[in-house]
Amino acid sequence: MSEIAKNFGIDKALKDLGLNQDINKGTSTGMDFFSNGEVIESYSPVDGALIGKVKATTKEDYEKVITTAEKAFKEWRTMPAPQRGEVIRQFNDELRRLKEPLGKLVSYEMGKSYQEGLGEVQEMIDICDFAVGLSRQLHGLTMHSERPGHRMYEQYHPLGVVGIISAFNFPVAVWSWNTALAWVCGDACIWKGSEKTPLTSVACQNIAARVFSENGLPEGISCLITGDYKVGEMMTNDERVPLISATGSIRMGKIVAQAVAKRLGKSLLELGGNNAIIVTPDANIKNTVIGAVFGAVGTCGQRCTSTRRLIVHEDVYDKVKDAIVDAYKQIRIGNPLDENNHVGPLIDKDAVKNYQTALDKVVEEGGNILVEGGVLEGEGYESGCYVKPAIAEAENHYDIVQHETFGPVLYIMKYKGDVANALELQNGVRQGLSSAIMTNNLREAERFLSVEGSDCGIANVNIGTSGAEIGGAFGGEKETGGGRESGSDAWKIYMRRQTNTINYTTELPLAQGIKFDL
Template sequence: MNIKELSSLKVLENNFGTSTGLTWFASGPKIDSFSPTNGEYIGSVFSTTKEEYEEVIAKAKETQLFWRDIPAPKRGEIIRLLGERLRKEKESLGKLVSYEMGKSYQEGLGEVQEMIDICDFAVGLSRQLYGNTIHSERPGHRMYDQYHPLGVVGIITAFNFPVAVWAWNAALALVCGDVIIWKPSEKTPLCAIACQNIISEILKENNLPEGISSVVTGDAEVGKWIAEDERISLVSATGSTRMGKQVAETVARRLGKSLLELGGNNAIVVTPSADLKMTIIGAVFGAVGTAGQRCTSTRRLIVHENVYDKVKESLVEAYKQIKIGDPLDSNNHMGPLIDRVAVSMYLDALEKVKQQGGNILVEGKVLEGKGYESGCYVTPVIAEVENHYEIVQHETFAPILYLIKYTGEVQNAIDLQNSVKQGLSSAIMTTNLREAELFLSQNGSDCGIANVNIGTSGAEIGGAFGGEKETGGGRESGSDAWKAYMRRQTNTINYTANLPLAQGIKFDL
């Protein structure tokens, strides 16, 4: 496969640049994209220069004044058209995601489906950007709150979900009356170009101006421009905790708003009453899916001593069945890591596991030979460890599953789960109602996502997505996450001929 096979997305040439919506331009250093599936060169994107970035932001600011005055349901109509276009392009865009990022084709299709789902959600939302009516303590007064567009939203996304996370932000921000500037990962730039081509076509067909949706390409320096820019009202950043801390500090210094979706160190608690067949399926998909490169990937399996040996035996047997290879081949369960830097981090983590006393149950290695020429294919690992090991306390973006034994009550397992700095996704496998409810209570999981009898990986767009602690505290996608993209305003209307003051204060002249 090569990029020309993706012609339905109009990604035909090897020179791509910055888009302000309809016009492409850029003259900075070239970013080459290589597929981790076979190591082949796909195409190149020119980076955005500072001068070109200034043009993009100026156009976005100008266009936002126009876009915010379009009624929200009319903005929703544009997102409806985006969802329809994505349905038509699902197969080819899913294939591009799989080829450039390395996840399985089924997961690539699933990622595009997430884009379609959030468009559907946003269309309905466009008629429900509601506030609240509040009873006033003063007679003849009415109070209410309402929401207005923020302005320009900067979106910084990671390589592992190269299109879906943009859509989560873009669909909501655009419906809310904001315009967007997207800085995609330099590891998956062509996925961003493809998405921008799709939305640009829709904007052009509906006679809408440039600047509603823009892409700026480049390395971390471009992300820094966005974080520092006072003209950008909200910076939504997805990536590592290290990156998120830098963005948060920079944005906070200018008293801006940030929405952060950062690292995860997700655990499944397995109690004595768990359905072990469900447990194994959930744990294996959570640990191996996307080659362990999801923020919600299962990193730790915390298993009660009564079922520990049985779970261990079943896991090892299941791992023997994992097929690794070209992610576009639907017979394979796992594709490659994103690049050789990720492979080095994987190998380094395995060394640390051994140095800190872990027992490797399923050995890890880099695969070589026919079909593995990219050097990015590795085998999934299972390691018996103690939760306090330094390596276990950190997120490794690779298919490494830590097996941890707990004894006694389920609260002991919950405490182990909560004892890491990250707080994104969590799950418990149990058929005991009391254990399930405890896990979901204030004394249970401290994560933003807590599941019962499903794994840590795979969230629906209807619920708010995000986590606590070093995961950043942000919420994207469903529920009332849309409020992050708007500014709140409280209004009081006096419809009497008098001016009573609040709290009964008298001020007579």
């Protein structure tokens, strides 16, 4: 283990989370861990050091998982929802107890700052709190029947086995958004975490498995599989998994959607974003700079809600541009475990190549680099994953601007006249996740939020695009996939909806007044 890891207490964190520094089994139905696939090595983008190894899932391993999950679902669904909520409360207690070691592992394995690692675990805690309350509110509506002596209502039943595919950038939070709700709804879950952050997946499964076991519950309610896209395809093509929740790239989402639709299953897709902040003449420039800079460079630009585009009115364009460029000069890049640094590394060298390609392409298409990018070398940057956040003046129609670059590249562009012109630019991409407007003009703010405004699933006023609370439904439109996770009524997709009509008379009147006499 590297000196950085030792100094940060990663060895103790691994021990606290039940992980081996040698080989961990990446397939589990609960307390039973097994794997017969290839060994995946997890290297930290912080310093390039090997953290640990995880064995991947084979087809035979997966078959054991799905059959165990199906069996467990039949028992779990019969437990009253408030009792399921109590189990989730206990799981949440364990998350609170292990917040520090899990936050450290998230930070070291993924490369985000330690504060962001702790924040991600806090999201897990928050969604579990939400799920516990939800356990007494899984209610449907009651409707008035047109027929005398009849009662109509709807109810929600557990759906079945839910497959969850999550990405490296939020290696634990997105799983919890899905699994906390699915569990309280009475579903069993199979999770395929990212092969780039396999140790955090095993750590979470260790916590969940222990809680379910201590409550005398069967194997299979919380399951884990590990590997690349081929392992994910085992779930997406499996008719025994009625719902697939997938978070990741648009390319991945299209493949998942087609596979699940082919078997008429349900999919919940939370895919890429190409998020913009509109800055009007009435904006608070100081707050704009804070929101835009954090949105663009936080997590090294690897959030699906990261700010990719800054659309600024011509009257304040130079002022905003100069302020943003000055702010970038203050950014400290380095070890994310050091709380003095703002920006850590990209996840791996493939991400670095994509970042470099984006900068080359924006110049080829006519863009003007305002803040130079580049790969950092030398002491502290040995992993080869540290890059400089860059800013380029660009046009919205550039091909590279139309595509999401998963890294710290911010495109700044100008709009003229009415805010409607800015909205046309903002909405003029294929993605529709997060959006924001900076303005103190009530009419502009309300226009932005109206039916003629932002076409994104998230629309913010006077805050940035990045970061969301668990109480609201999270997701977006267009190529972002249309799915919703986390709060509000997102729980409904994890259940099957049933309409009930009860006749408590001695007659049998038909709907719509139809007569059918025998």
